[in-house]
Amino acid sequence: MSTSDKQRERWLAYLLGDIPPEERDAVEAEMRQSPDEVAALRAVVEGVSRWANEPVPHSPATVQVFESETGAAASGFRNERPSPRFRRGWSYGVAAAAVLLGLLVSQARFSVSIGDVTFRWRQEVPTTIGTVQREELLALQDRTHRLEEAANIVAAQIEILAVENAALRDQLQTAAVRLAYNQRAESVARYWDIQGLLQLTSGIAPAESPMHDEN
Amino acid sequence: MGAVGADGAVTQSLDDKELMQQASRNGEAAAFTELVRRWDYRLLAYLTKATGDPEAAKDLRQEIFLRLYRYRATYNPSYAFSTWLFRIAGNVLSTWQTKKGHSGVAQVPSVEMVDPALDPGAHAVRTELNQQIQMAISQLAPSERELLLQRFNLNMSYREIAEVHRVPETTMKSRIYTLLQRLRQSLDHSVLPNRSPK
Numbered sequence: 001m002s003t004s005d006k007q008r009e010r011w012l013a014y015l016l017g018d019i020p021p022e023e024r025d026a027v028e029a030e031m032r033q034s035p036d037e038v039a040a041l042r043a044v045v046e047g048v049s050r051w052a053n054e055p056v057p058h059s060p061a062t063v064q065v066f067e068s069e070t071g072a073a074a075s076g077f078r079n080e081r082p083s084p085r086f087r088r089g090w091s092y093g094v095a096a097a098a099v100l101l102g103l104l105v106s107q108a109r110f111s112v113s114i115g116d117v118t119f120r121w122r123q124e125v126p127t128t129i130g131t132v133q134r135e136e137l138l139a140l141q142d143r144t145h146r147l148e149e150a151a152n153i154v155a156a157q158i159e160i161l162a163v164e165n166a167a168l169r170d171q172l173q174t175a176a177v178r179l180a181y182n183q184r185a186e187s188v189a190r191y192w193d194i195q196g197l198l199q200l201t202s203g204i205a206p207a208e209s210p211m212h213d214e215n
Numbered sequence: 216m217g218a219v220g221a222d223g224a225v226t227q228s229l230d231d232k233e234l235m236q237q238a239s240r241n242g243e244a245a246a247f248t249e250l251v252r253r254w255d256y257r258l259l260a261y262l263t264k265a266t267g268d269p270e271a272a273k274d275l276r277q278e279i280f281l282r283l284y285r286y287r288a289t290y291n292p293s294y295a296f297s298t299w300l301f302r303i304a305g306n307v308l309s310t311w312q313t314k315k316g317h318s319g320v321a322q323v324p325s326v327e328m329v330d331p332a333l334d335p336g337a338h339a340v341r342t343e344l345n346q347q348i349q350m351a352i353s354q355l356a357p358s359e360r361e362l363l364l365q366r367f368n369l370n371m372s373y374r375e376i377a378e379v380h381r382v383p384e385t386t387m388k389s390r391i392y393t394l395l396q397r398l399r400q401s402l403d404h405s406v407l408p409n410r411s412p413k
């Protein structure tokens with residue numbers, strides 16, 4: 001008996017337990033007609049199941065690595081520390097400033113030395129402050145280029161810092177507003193506590209709350 | 216001993232969804248670490264079999280857990296945690312497959328099942344059959360092996376698997392049956408069990 005894909009699908013459903021109980025008898029009767037095909041499908045289902053549940057070597061390093069990563073992130077949330085991005089921004093800014101400063105200092109020394117040095121190189125180029133070697137000019141160009149790059153980095157960092165500064169300012173404002181609301185709510189609660197106490201002790205009716213809106 | 220959260224609650228007593236919600240709302244590392252502990256091995260086994268590459272599986276596992284943490288705020292509690300986890304796993308696997316240009320041929324370790332009730336001839340046939348099934352599985356794409364693992368290893372319902380892959384349940388059921396039929400068709404007739412009377 002040849003078997004259609006639809007039949008195979010139904011038998012697979014049976015083998016996987018996907019056939020409702022009321023239909024199982026009918027499918028079983030059908031399956032009895034093709035024992036070879038059913039045996040083959042059963043072998044496939046069993047083989048896939050064995051493969052899927054075969055143990056694999058376990059390296060439990062993940063948790064430790066992950067704990068260190070999430071620990072750092074979580075402590076950042078809990079303690080309201082600057083975000084890693086913000087800290088990174090600062091460190092880039094400081095590094096760029098250091099590079100800039102270093103280049104400026106080296107450039108200054110170089111400029112001074114131009115006047116003092118006795119040029120001994122073979123290829124010399126006349127300038128307004130004397131003669132310099134061609135290699136020296138190339139080095140100067142290179143340093144100027146690096147200086148420009150450093151300046152660009154600093155400018156970009158300043159922009160990032162400005163954005164982050166604005167975000168922090170907003171957070172601060174929100175926190176201040178929340179604090180004010182909390183303090184107001186606390187004052188109202190305390191006022192009514194005192195009024196209640198006064199009423200209990202002297203029988204005087206509580207006055208209008210000073211926090212209450214006039215209209 | 217369960218991990219203790221920042222608020223003093225014992226995270227071990229919570230189910231996966233509650234832990235994920237706790238991690239999602241409070242950014243609590245203890246809740247998340249407990250989730251990692253629970254799913255670490257299952258995820259590694261899943262990835263090892265889906266990729267056929269144990270070393271890649273370790274890297275992908277790390278990436279999945281980190282993504283899970285990074286995007287914890289977007290977790291939708293109306294879905295099971297496993298749905299969320301394996302949706303991320305599917306994306307990571309897909310990216311890995313694209314980057315590496317994997318064709319889907321994986322090194323799947325062969326399974327040697329010794330049944331003392333079988334005579335040597337029958338045992339040889341059984342071994343050959345298993346090897347053929349392993350070979351056929353290794354020819355599937357990682358995304359196809361994923362479906363089999365979700366059904367046969369994680370015991371996810373068709374509805375859950377369908378949610379992971381964002382397709383209707385009936386479509387998912389049909390895909391799994393089709394995969395099994397493909398595996399069946401790839402088997403050599405000489406090793407198939409013969410039950411019909413001669």
